[in-house]
Amino acid sequence: MAASDAFKAIVWSARNIPGLYGLRPHTVEVGLGTWTGVDTGIGTKSVTWTPIVERGGQPPKVRWLNTEELAVGGLQNGAAQIGPITPEFSVGGTSVATLMQSAIAKGQTRHVRITGPTHPNGALYVIRNSDFGSALHYMLTCEPVAEQTVVIGNTTFLTDSAGNILTDGGNQLNNA
Amino acid sequence: MTDSLYQRLGEMRLPAAAGDVDDDDLTLDPLDPARDTLLALLAAAINAELSAAWGKVVAVVPALAGKAPVADTWPGPPSAELMLQRKGDFPILFVSRDGDGTYEDHSLARRQLRQAWEVHYALLPLEAGELRKLQDVLVRIGQVIDATIERGGHPAYQGGAKVLYTAGFATLYLRRVRKGQAKFVSDKETPTYLMLTAELESTEVVEPLDGLAGAWTGTSFSVSTGNADGLIQPFMQFTDEYTPTLEQWAVEAFNPAGAVLGFGTDTLVTPGGDTLINN
Numbered sequence: 001m002a003a004s005d006a007f008k009a010i011v012w013s014a015r016n017i018p019g020l021y022g023l024r025p026h027t028v029e030v031g032l033g034t035w036t037g038v039d040t041g042i043g044t045k046s047v048t049w050t051p052i053v054e055r056g057g058q059p060p061k062v063r064w065l066n067t068e069e070l071a072v073g074g075l076q077n078g079a080a081q082i083g084p085i086t087p088e089f090s091v092g093g094t095s096v097a098t099l100m101q102s103a104i105a106k107g108q109t110r111h112v113r114i115t116g117p118t119h120p121n122g123a124l125y126v127i128r129n130s131d132f133g134s135a136l137h138y139m140l141t142c143e144p145v146a147e148q149t150v151v152i153g154n155t156t157f158l159t160d161s162a163g164n165i166l167t168d169g170g171n172q173l174n175n176a
Numbered sequence: 177m178t179d180s181l182y183q184r185l186g187e188m189r190l191p192a193a194a195g196d197v198d199d200d201d202l203t204l205d206p207l208d209p210a211r212d213t214l215l216a217l218l219a220a221a222i223n224a225e226l227s228a229a230w231g232k233v234v235a236v237v238p239a240l241a242g243k244a245p246v247a248d249t250w251p252g253p254p255s256a257e258l259m260l261q262r263k264g265d266f267p268i269l270f271v272s273r274d275g276d277g278t279y280e281d282h283s284l285a286r287r288q289l290r291q292a293w294e295v296h297y298a299l300l301p302l303e304a305g306e307l308r309k310l311q312d313v314l315v316r317i318g319q320v321i322d323a324t325i326e327r328g329g330h331p332a333y334q335g336g337a338k339v340l341y342t343a344g345f346a347t348l349y350l351r352r353v354r355k356g357q358a359k360f361v362s363d364k365e366t367p368t369y370l371m372l373t374a375e376l377e378s379t380e381v382v383e384p385l386d387g388l389a390g391a392w393t394g395t396s397f398s399v400s401t402g403n404a405d406g407l408i409q410p411f412m413q414f415t416d417e418y419t420p421t422l423e424q425w426a427v428e429a430f431n432p433a434g435a436v437l438g439f440g441t442d443t444l445v446t447p448g449g450d451t452l453i454n455n
Contacts, residue, residue, distance in 0.1 A: 040262045042201045104263045106248065111261065126260040145261065 001090050004135055008089040011136050012055045015086060019058025026062040026116030028052040028082055031124075032101045033109035040107050049113060052085060052094055060085050062114060065141075076144065080114060080125060084137030096132055099140065112142045123147050185289055186210055186344025186380030208273070210380065211251055213343035215271040217333050218295060219246040221324040222269070224332035226316055237306050243267070245313060246297075254296050254371075256360040266300035267313075275375075282381045283396075283415045288346065293376035295321060298358045301367035314372040318353040321374050325350055328409065338406045348378040 018024050029049040037043030052060060060083055067078035088095040097103070101110045115122040125142035132138050180191040187209045196206045205212055226245045234240040248265035250258070253272040275292030282288035297317045302310060324330050325348050328338035340348055358369035399412040437444045437452040444452040 037201050042203055042205075044202065106263050106265045108263050109261045110263070126257065128260065143260075145257065 005089040005091075007136055008086055008093055009091065011084075012086040012089075012092050015054040015060065015084065016056040016058040018061070019054065020056065024059045024061065026114050026118065027059045028062060029113045029115075030099060030101055031111045031113055032104060033111065035107065038107070040109060047111075050098055052082070052099065054086055055092055062116070064118070076118070078144070079128065080142050080144075081139060082112070082114075082142060083131075083139035084134075085139070087132075087135065087138055094138070096138070099138060100127070100130065111145065112140065114142075119147065121147065182384070184344075184383045185287075186346070187342070188344065188380070205251065208251075210343045210345060210378070211271060211273060213339050214293070214295075215249055215251055215269070217330060217339055218271065218321060218324060219249050219269050220333035221330040222246050222297075222317060222320050224330060225320045226313060230313060233309050237302070237309060239300060239302070239306070240266070240310070253294060254298065254358060254360045259360045266298065268298050270294075270296040270298075282346075282379070285415070287382045289380045291378050291380065293378060295374040295376060296359065296371055297374075298369050298371040301369055307368075307370070311370060314355050314370065317372050318350070318374055321353075321376075322350045325376070328406075336405070344380050346379045346381045348376060351375045351377050 029051050031047045031049045033040075033045055033047045035041060035043045035045050051057070054060060063081045064076075065079045065081055067076045069076050085099070086093040088098075104110055110127070111124040112127060113122045113124055124145045124147075126145055127140055128143045129141035130138070131140075183190045188207065192207055197204065198206070223244045223246050230245045234243060243265070246267060246269045248268040250262075250264070250268060250270045251272070252258070252270065253274060254268075254270045272294055273291055274294035277289055277291045279287060279289055297314065299310065299314075325340065328340045329336055333339065352375045354373045354375075356371060356373070358371040359373070361367075361369050396415045397413065398410045400407040400410040402408050435453070446452065
């Protein structure tokens with residue numbers, strides 16, 4: 001166990017407290033979109049969503065930097081700052097590869113989905129800025145792209161009570 | 177179906193049928209065949225003309241080793257929003273209708289769309305040495321675009337067929353090229369994505385659809401020369417817009433395939449007694 005894991009375990013546990021008391025009303029997922037056709041937008045889309053969670057499956061903090069309604073009932077203008085997110089360590093946290101979907105291939109799309117009171121059906125954001133400079137937290141700045149109405153081919157993963165995604169030793173288990 | 181304008185603007189036809197949309201692709205790309213043809217043609221032309229020299233150099237540029245001069249294409253303008261959502265490959269070629277599209281009279285009887293286009297070719301960020309090796313590809317991109325448009329096609333695409341004519345372009349010209357920072361980069365503190373932007377202008381003329389003709393208002397003439405490979409762009413075009421006193425001669429309504437052709441209430445029959453069918 002790395003020396004930094006002790007510190008990460010502390011902050012990872014501390015960051016689930018607001019969620020336990022219902023103070024984190026928005027959930028955050030990172031999605032990798034794949035199209036059945038030869039390129040983006042061709043054919044039908046399926047998205048693999050990975051929840052971004054702290055201990056106990058509690059979501060991170062989401063803060064909108066400034067908001068402005070552009071149309072009645074429509075998507076608001078304004079970047080959202082997500083974090084602090086605990087970096088991956090021996091028993092929990094989130095890796096950079098997961099946040100940035102590093103395995104993304106040509107033609108696939110990457111979005112952050114925020115769901116909650118601001119976006120009851122979920123809204124898609126793009127990652128505009130990422131800050132991985134701190135050893136104890138990551139931060140994302142995201143900008144809105146589109147509201148979601150119907151989710152097509154969504155895949156979510158099974159997690160334990162600590163928020164860890166369950167695997168069969170290699171593959172993440174889908175919540176079918 | 178009779179509730180349609182039955183118009184063809186270049187190769188954009190009304191009505192747009194469900195059959196125009198591929199059952200698997202499910203996109204409205206077929207509604208703009210000129211754009212898709214231009215994108216595919218220019219990508220093929222650039223790769224054909226520049227691959228040999230390009231390949232020799234990128235073999236020692238790790239970020240581009242094994243990549244063609246056009247590694248990716250997108251049927252639309254480049255934007256930060258697109259590049260932040262879609263994983264692209266570099267170098268990437270964008271083609272889109274851009275700027276102004278002006279509907280105006282082509283002649284007294286015909287309308288036309290005069291359209292500005294933008295073609296963007298973007299390189300990925302390179303360090304100084306790699307930039308020195310590759311930056312001069314940009315000037316050749318403009319040359320290839322101009323030569324391909326002039327010819328109407330390229331031997332490397334569909335056997336050299338004059339696809340720009342069959343795509344519905346009445347005219348197409350390269351107006352200007354510009355080299356600079358990519359359009360999807362707004363902050364000067366970001367890595368340098370070198371981009372070549374080519375501005376094109378086209379006209380697409382309204383034509384009636386096959387099988388449907390309105391009142392005869394005149395005759396258009398187009399004079400070209402060529403050989404077995406095809407016709408060179410017309411060097412003389414003129415229209416006679418004299419309104420004749422003859423009665424309408426063409427079929428009066430759009431007939432679906434297999435329908436018996438008629439004139440008024442008469443069925444069209446050949447001198448040999450065969451009834452004409454719309455195939």
